[in-house]
Amino acid sequence: MQDKVAVEVSGITKKYGNFTAVNDISFTVAEGEIFGSLGPNGAGKTTLIRMLTTLLKPSSGDALVAGCEVVKHPEEVRRQIGVVPQAMTSDLDLTAYENMDIYGRFYNIPTKERRQRINELLETVGLFSRANELVASFSGGMRRRLEIARVLIHKPKILFLDEPTTGLDPQSRRVIWDFIQQFRKGDAMTIFLTTHYMEEAEEFCDRVAIIDHGKIVVIGSPAELKAQIPGSDTITLRLENISEPLTGRIRHLPFVWSISVEGHLLQASVDNGAQNLMELLENIKDQGAKVLAATIHEQSLEDVFIHYTGKALRDETKKVDFLIGAGAPRTLHR
Amino acid sequence: MRMMAVIDRDLKKFRRNPLVVAMSVLMPVLYLLILGHSFQGKLTGLPLAVVQGEQGTASRQLLENLRAVEAGPHTLELYSMVDQEEAIAGVRKGDYKAVLVIPRDFTRRVTQHNRPEIGLFLDNTDSISSSSIQAAVTGALHAVGQDYVTIREQAGETYQREINLFRKVDYFQSLVPGVVIMAVFLGSLTTGAFNLVMDRFLGVDESYMLTPLTKTDIVGGLIGSGLFITTCIALLIFTISILITGIPFNHFLRQFFFIVVVIILTTLGLLSLMFLILGRFNHPRIVGILSGFLNVILFFPSGAIYPIASFPSWLKIFARINPEAYAVHALQCILFKDVGLTAISNDLFFLATFVLIMLTAAITTFNRKI
Numbered sequence: 278m279q280d281k282v283a284v285e286v287s288g289i290t291k292k293y294g295n296f297t298a299v300n301d302i303s304f305t306v307a308e309g310e311i312f313g314s315l316g317p318n319g320a321g322k323t324t325l326i327r328m329l330t331t332l333l334k335p336s337s338g339d340a341l342v343a344g345c346e347v348v349k350h351p352e353e354v355r356r357q358i359g360v361v362p363q364a365m366t367s368d369l370d371l372t373a374y375e376n377m378d379i380y381g382r383f384y385n386i387p388t389k390e391r392r393q394r395i396n397e398l399l400e401t402v403g404l405f406s407r408a409n410e411l412v413a414s415f416s417g418g419m420r421r422r423l424e425i426a427r428v429l430i431h432k433p434k435i436l437f438l439d440e441p442t443t444g445l446d447p448q449s450r451r452v453i454w455d456f457i458q459q460f461r462k463g464d465a466m467t468i469f470l471t472t473h474y475m476e477e478a479e480e481f482c483d484r485v486a487i488i489d490h491g492k493i494v495v496i497g498s499p500a501e502l503k504a505q506i507p508g509s510d511t512i513t514l515r516l517e518n519i520s521e522p523l524t525g526r527i528r529h530l531p532f533v534w535s536i537s538v539e540g541h542l543l544q545a546s547v548d549n550g551a552q553n554l555m556e557l558l559e560n561i562k563d564q565g566a567k568v569l570a571a572t573i574h575e576q577s578l579e580d581v582f583i584h585y586t587g588k589a590l591r592d593e594t595k596k597v598d599f600l601i602g603a604g605a606p607r608t609l610h611r
Numbered sequence: 612m613r614m615m616a617v618i619d620r621d622l623k624k625f626r627r628n629p630l631v632v633a634m635s636v637l638m639p640v641l642y643l644l645i646l647g648h649s650f651q652g653k654l655t656g657l658p659l660a661v662v663q664g665e666q667g668t669a670s671r672q673l674l675e676n677l678r679a680v681e682a683g684p685h686t687l688e689l690y691s692m693v694d695q696e697e698a699i700a701g702v703r704k705g706d707y708k709a710v711l712v713i714p715r716d717f718t719r720r721v722t723q724h725n726r727p728e729i730g731l732f733l734d735n736t737d738s739i740s741s742s743s744i745q746a747a748v749t750g751a752l753h754a755v756g757q758d759y760v761t762i763r764e765q766a767g768e769t770y771q772r773e774i775n776l777f778r779k780v781d782y783f784q785s786l787v788p789g790v791v792i793m794a795v796f797l798g799s800l801t802t803g804a805f806n807l808v809m810d811r812f813l814g815v816d817e818s819y820m821l822t823p824l825t826k827t828d829i830v831g832g833l834i835g836s837g838l839f840i841t842t843c844i845a846l847l848i849f850t851i852s853i854l855i856t857g858i859p860f861n862h863f864l865r866q867f868f869f870i871v872v873v874i875i876l877t878t879l880g881l882l883s884l885m886f887l888i889l890g891r892f893n894h895p896r897i898v899g900i901l902s903g904f905l906n907v908i909l910f911f912p913s914g915a916i917y918p919i920a921s922f923p924s925w926l927k928i929f930a931r932i933n934p935e936a937y938a939v940h941a942l943q944c945i946l947f948k949d950v951g952l953t954a955i956s957n958d959l960f961f962l963a964t965f966v967l968i969m970l971t972a973a974i975t976t977f978n979r980k981i
Binding site: 327330331332333334352355356358360362364365366367368369370371375379380382383384385411424427428 | 815824825
């Protein structure tokens with residue numbers, strides 16, 4: 278890679294007893310890039326981000342973040358990065374301004390400069406008029422905007438966002454993405470994020486890594502990843518009844534790569550969906566099946582995601598202490 | 612500067628919880644009032660049934676003396692009974708704490724110096740009431756001129772003269788050091804490490820751990836804000852207690868200075884101790900459970916209510932490492948004896964050492980990771 282490197286991860290691993298949350302991951306993120314880490318629940322995304330942001334100590338391996346080693350010089354790393362954790366972390370008993378001011382003081386930013394920067398950032402995220410209101414009176418979207426503004430107070434080189442838009446309404450999500458892009462351009466920041474929303478990753482990320490079971494399954498730009506999976510379109514059909522001979526016949530059509538059946542729904546990954554749709558329908562008609570509905574869409578990052586991680590639901594298991602439940606000392610993984 | 616930011620944050624948050632502020636002040640004052648009225652030092656209103664078998668001079672004199680106790684210090688409440696059996700049944704039922712039986716030949720035997728006797732049937736399951744009644748009745752008998760129950764009068768008896776070294780301290784006043792220390796305890800429990808537990812509970816701590824704040828910044832800042840808040844509360848409680856109980860001062864400035872020093876050292880010690888114990892937890896429920904326990908093990912063996920000298924030896928050993936015991940002793944010396952630095956130098960030395968050890972342990976064992 279010719280660009281300068283913002284994050285360089287080499288063989289990083291995190292184990293909790295027998296469970297390996299992150300398993301020997303290595304990759305690099307170039308300066309100025311928006312890098313997305315995608316994965317099902319419990320895949321190890323948050324553990325990875327927490328190791329890169331010095332909250333967790335890796336069991337082995339290391340990472341260079343903004344040129345500093347996370348294991349040896351965590352305090353140097355912390356000075357260079359801004360992190361918005363997954364949970365809402367703004368202080369409810371403080372006003373928006375106070376939240377930012379106290380954060381700025383943690384970075385020893387001089388008073389005058391701090392005041393100016395806070396006003397500037399609050400203006401940008403549209404909270405200037407609410408600066409002196411308690412955060413307790415804010416909506417989820419407003420809190421998130423404030424939290425993003427807050428971690429930018431010291432002009433970090435790299436911004437880490439752990440599921441920044443999860444749980445927000447579509448308007449707030451859109452606004453937050455606008456800010457992220459705006460800040461990236463303005464301050465030439467590198468952005469490292471995790472998300473569940475495939476369309477967001479596809480639209481905004483320069484490169485994505487799909488993580489599952491603590492490993493990187495595939496890494497590349499959304500376009501590269503889409504090109505890597507077979508077929509270009511997905512045809513979804515709703516049929517009155519689906520029989521074994523029917524699926525066998527469809528599977529053997531030359532333009533069909535793979536099919537999956539769920540109840541009355543049949544999904545086929547195909548080349549040139551628009552051109553081949555008629556042939557597919559004719560084959561179905563020959564088998565005497567009745568088509569209730571048909572749709573074609575171009576394959577998206579979501580199809581890539583499902584292709585690599587499968588359809589099975591992941592029910593995350595969080596370890597809760599046997600003796601005091603949720604009140605346990607936090608040595609256990611979350 | 613970073614530590615000041617942590618302190619500033621806590622103070623702002625505390626100010627925005629006026630209910631917590633009010634309760635922190637109100638509770639120790641209520642403690643003084645409730646504790647003062649439930650223990651009251653000396654007991655009063657103990658029901659004593661009297662079965663007077665005769666109306667002779669000695670018998671009447673004894674009863675008059677008991678009436679004086681009833682009217683004066685209110686230790687007793689007298690009930691005149693005729694039937695001895697019925698009266699004793701009353702003690703068994705719990706109507707009376709004791710029955711005093713004056714036999715028919717009492718005055719005669721007194722006059723004849725012929726081993727006069729009275730009977731005192733006690734509810735000995737209640738030892739505190741029993742001994743008070745015993746003492747009151749013995750005193751009343753003494754005043755009759757002779758002690759017929761325990762002490763035989765002897766010629767050449769040595770009289771003891773009691774000289775009070777310090778001015779009289781009534782029971783309410785004697786509770787003030789304990790109440791001030793109670794305020795320090797409650798303050799240390801609801802500030803400092805508790806803010807960390809709440810931050811963790813609300814998930815806010817993560818954002819602070821991501822900043823350049825060091826362990827010392829975090830622990831020092833939380834303890835610093837707790838120290839400021841708790842010292843203010845303790846001094847307010849102290850002032851209110853002085854106004855309620857009317858303890859006089861001989862050298863106000865000197866005494867007040869030492870009181871502030873003791874409060875600051877005790878607060879720092881307890882805040883550090885709390886940090887060491889609570890610093891790893893993330894649920895306020897644990898603080899709730901521990902608070903009751905810690906209060907009992909620190910407050911009751913502190914000498915605030917009962918003198919440490921009367922403790923069994925194992926409890927004395929605990930009192931020797933209990934910071935509240937040193938704090939209470941120091942406050943007692945300053946408030947009631949006004950004897951200067953020498954009397955409290957031991958206490959101050961212990962408290963300072965305690966602070967040093969606990970604070971160092973709190974900072975070094977604090978886990979900055981989440």
